[in-house]
Amino acid sequence: MALIKRVDLGDAATAALRDLILDGELPPGQRLIETELAERFGTSRGPVRDALADLEQSGLVTSQARRGSFVVELSTHDVAELYSLRRALEGLAAARAATSAGADDVADLRRRAAEIGAAAAEADRRRAGEADMEFHRAIVVLAGHRRLADSWNRLADQMVLLMRQLTHVRPDIQARGGDHDDIVDAIEAGDTERATAAVVQHLDSAERALMGFLATEQE
Amino acid sequence: MALIKRVDLGDAATAALRDLILDGELPPGQRLIETELAERFGTSRGPVRDALADLEQSGLVTSQARRGSFVVELSTHDVAELYSLRRALEGLAAARAATSAGADDVADLRRRAAEIGAAAAEADRRRAGEADMEFHRAIVVLAGHRRLADSWNRLADQMVLLMRQLTHVRPDIQARGGDHDDIVDAIEAGDTERATAAVVQHLDSAERALMGFLATEQE
């Protein structure tokens, strides 16, 4: 029995617009005109307004009253904010995951960590980046904390946009994996302190690598 | 020259609805009917929908598709989520505040801490609760971290709702101050580790007190 598709145009528009932005079709700084998007999606402006409001909360869009909406442009300052907040959130997530994860959860994490390595080995940066985000997302999900997940998801969208923004300029960034295993080990051992420390350190080095690249990139 | 008030009905409706909820006029579980609110605010349903969407992001309202919106009811599970996330966010905030706060910032914090004590001494729980939130908010603002502040503000709204929900049942909860001073001391000293630890410990004991109360309350 196939359920009948019961689309909510607002949600559909949100998903469609998010994809347009994250796929780079609408570049950072791009002005977003409600009527234009509505026509593109085949709806009226209502659902588009919903989508813009949603994505503003996700940090992908900024709105200026009576001026319009724009795809956000992330700066190095934003990178610093994103990573510092990720450390706080994912540190908590890893600790909780360490206490709650079962054997199959750990196996799943290992599989994901391996996927990152495999993609990196093939120099498939796109796939490696996505696998990396999925690895981190899996830990957040394991934490079993709705509000934590909500906050993290907003950052995740911005991270994808950030990567898009960077690889567009020069596709050279990707955290070499490796310490993903440390994280999984700590979670498997149920060691909350070490799990937190491993995640924090991992994110720290990722940020440093990114910042170093941006520094050389900018002058 | 007084600026001409340039109201955005959407924002105004959000503020109005938030006040209605946080003042307890719309109790937890209350069904929120768009047309009713629109009439109450003297607008059409558009701005009301904006407000509902906003407050859903803030965690004050839940929406079920085609079923309507409701004021959220917070459970002990939600309390646990709120406090664990607050520890993560405010721990980071305190650390950043410790590195960035100037002498006048510290003085401001001391003033706020004293206000909490004063209100508590007069057994004015309402005022003490508000002063407490403002103290914590001040630290978050000092952190100078937009995304952190955004995440925290969502939780803050839910905290106010939580207090409203509880003091309505039995107005007996209020974290006795005291360790607020420890937090300020650490920030003044510029000691990030201690600042984080002080905030975490403060929130930890506040949560325990609250949970203990809820445990006795429920049976």
Added chain:
DNA sequence: TCGCTGTCAACTGTTAACAGGAGACGTCAT
């Protein structure tokens, strides 16, 4: 008495139309 079915009212999701503000462009004066 209990369960099923069909009707009905209410409310949400969606659309189309209206009004005012903001920026762009051309014109005019200096």
Added chain:
DNA sequence: ATGACGTCTCCTGTTAACAGTTGACAGCGA
């Protein structure tokens, strides 16, 4: 040539109307 002013167009904020769903309730049958 340059700057100020006025017009004009486009777009957002807002409103009102339309259509489909949901839950409730009454009536019917077992």
